[in-house]
Amino acid sequence: MRISPLLVDLYEITMGYSYFRHGKNEPATFELFVRKFPRNRNYLVSAGIDDIVDFLVNFRFTPDEIDYLRSLNMFSEDYLDFLARMRFTGDMYAIPSGEIYFPGEPVVVITAPRIQAQILETALLNQFNFQSMIATKGARVISAARGRACVDFSPRRDHGIDASIKVAKNTYMVGFIGTSNLLAGKIYGIPVFGTMAHSYIMSFESEEEAFKTFATDFPNTTLLIDTYDVLEAAKKVIELVKQGYRIKAVRIDSGDLVELSRKVREMFREAGLDLLIFLSGDLDEYAIDELLRKGAEADAFGVGTRLGTSSDIPYLNGVYKLVEDDKGPRVKLSPGKVTLAGKKMLYRVYENGRMVRDIIALHDEKIDGAEPLLLKYIEGGRPVREDSLDGGRERFRDAFSSLPEHLKSIYEVEEKYPVYLSEGLREVMARFGVKIERIQ
């Protein structure tokens, strides 16, 4: 899906016009970061870097889009011509999709002529804020499911088309086994799942007839057993398996999932069957955690609405701020909203395979024994690095396994992950009268 450069707040274009008129188009560095993490988030997951790279590398207003800007009667022809010829010619660093990051850390670093760097803000934030929020939500669900399979069932409640495919993509990246969404399956090559809805069962004279018909059409399938009476339906399933129908699993989508799943498991055990149990219906990390604590029997979860909208925290407040220009490091000093000045690099220290602290440093500073987390994706407008979705999946698996155990909680923990400022960065901030040693 093309991201148009017109996905932009008007003020970016008006500021650009003023810079253009006054020849203020020297290189500047802007950084994307999340100042304060939302409730119950001990870590966030980088995501959408592929879309951001794609957007920048293909940045170009179409003639049609320039005509629209002209129709606003706000801009001169030479500025419109300048916009029509504008391509992204700068550098971009980012923490790769799938990697874990913490408050205040630069996640995307853009250095480009000021007008370019300014105009891309809206689309960049639109994609990053949403995708990182969803990847994080997915990671929390995976964490709560303790090894059980999870499938994205969210398209009917996601916020539109783009949201639906990117929910599927980012939840797959953090360990979901797949999605119900065929559009995402096609675009990203993600495995797709799904069998039947209640309306299918209702369209037959009896539940039994529906089961038989579907199991014949799709051998080794999953049957939905909560249209009428779950336990009665489970009996029918057992009977059908005994008659030779090939049924692999049952899904329960409503009712008391703890009690029903336990009873159904017991019935299957007594019958000597190892059918899988798939649970769905208003699930998220909190509900799954509670189900498992209460002893629900589940081999897999279908997770929809609350996942795809990240319903407990439906937005991420990532911001994109000027940190350096031709006059050197810049800073915004509003109360409670200090920006770390200067173009930066992010380092992570590992000990015994665990991440133990991060260090935010100046871009050219080297930190011994630490691993740089910001990788170069674009240099002088040309892409120099490309990540695959499978690569992101692997990266997340590695990152999550190196995350200190207590931070994997789906609730807020007291002992935050340590994020320090390097010596060089502390000195720069001191020049602005700000004494700061660590973010958290």
Next chain:
Amino acid sequence: MRISPLLVDLYEITMGYSYFRHGKNEPATFELFVRKFPRNRNYLVSAGIDDIVDFLVNFRFTPDEIDYLRSLNMFSEDYLDFLARMRFTGDMYAIPSGEIYFPGEPVVVITAPRIQAQILETALLNQFNFQSMIATKGARVISAARGRACVDFSPRRDHGIDASIKVAKNTYMVGFIGTSNLLAGKIYGIPVFGTMAHSYIMSFESEEEAFKTFATDFPNTTLLIDTYDVLEAAKKVIELVKQGYRIKAVRIDSGDLVELSRKVREMFREAGLDLLIFLSGDLDEYAIDELLRKGAEADAFGVGTRLGTSSDIPYLNGVYKLVEDDKGPRVKLSPGKVTLAGKKMLYRVYENGRMVRDIIALHDEKIDGAEPLLLKYIEGGRPVREDSLDGGRERFRDAFSSLPEHLKSIYEVEEKYPVYLSEGLREVMARFGVKIERIQ
């Protein structure tokens, strides 16, 4: 933005396959409705009907999409061929975008061969649930702003591209004066707004120089005055106006908006200036209501994140259920989840220009003195009605002005709007053993 029929949960296609194999493709009627309204919603606003009509009228799998379905190795060639030739040939009724509706009421009614009617479920719900949620959120913000202008500032936190343009569209429909989002401005012809960000001010040696430069480049503009010190900045603005700079408004985006806006208004009054005050920063209907109760001075609001994500309630649980097929009215009787059987029509009774009650009736039932709310959009696959965005704007204005005053509250009220079942519908339900006279 084309809505691909591949925006579909796999189970719709598997059910379709089973129906196809067994010749179960008689006409069936499905209805979209919202059973229980979310917290603090006394009414909901219909929205996205234009996109749904467009989706249905242009429903067609591309060869590429059929190839993808083939690659799943689940379906026979004759089914794939059937899907490739599938067009929507049915009828569609809907409550027009901008109209107000209540719990349990059919909002979209589709009658079509069962497989068609089934397969379009996911995309239909994806668009309706999201757009109706946002239109409702926007209506609540408009209501809280009590006549003051509201502008959509949400693109950087919306859930992707499609979300961003549809937030702009639907908030404009319910009375916003426009959006910051140029892409939406271009697509829907919505007025666009925006001037400058903090980074613009910071890119100059002084705030004053930034103000002068911008006011020269854009006469009659709005200056952002909270980068450093709001009251100092307000003084500078007054000074510049006296020097002849043409400045129309100021925007305050942070700090104590009540206190700052009052002081700034006082300063403007003392200087004899009638500059407008524009407030923004983490606003929604609750925050605006509180600001105005506390006496904030505001002529306009920029509303972003919490609007575009409907953050207090980020999803709408609209469902799409089979209500009638060749065997007559159908019903699902799960506890607490009764579906009203039979293809229906919705009527509204007005008295003295106010809506006083709705009546859910059978499709062919006539209710004297009541106005039908479900209009025919598609007949036999052909569009027979088209609504404009301006038409939706007018429709919402009329609907909202006829809504009983107490229901306009942004908090839950005890006295719900009355929604009755017609005599005919009560009889049908009685046949299923369900005695029900009203929804609320």
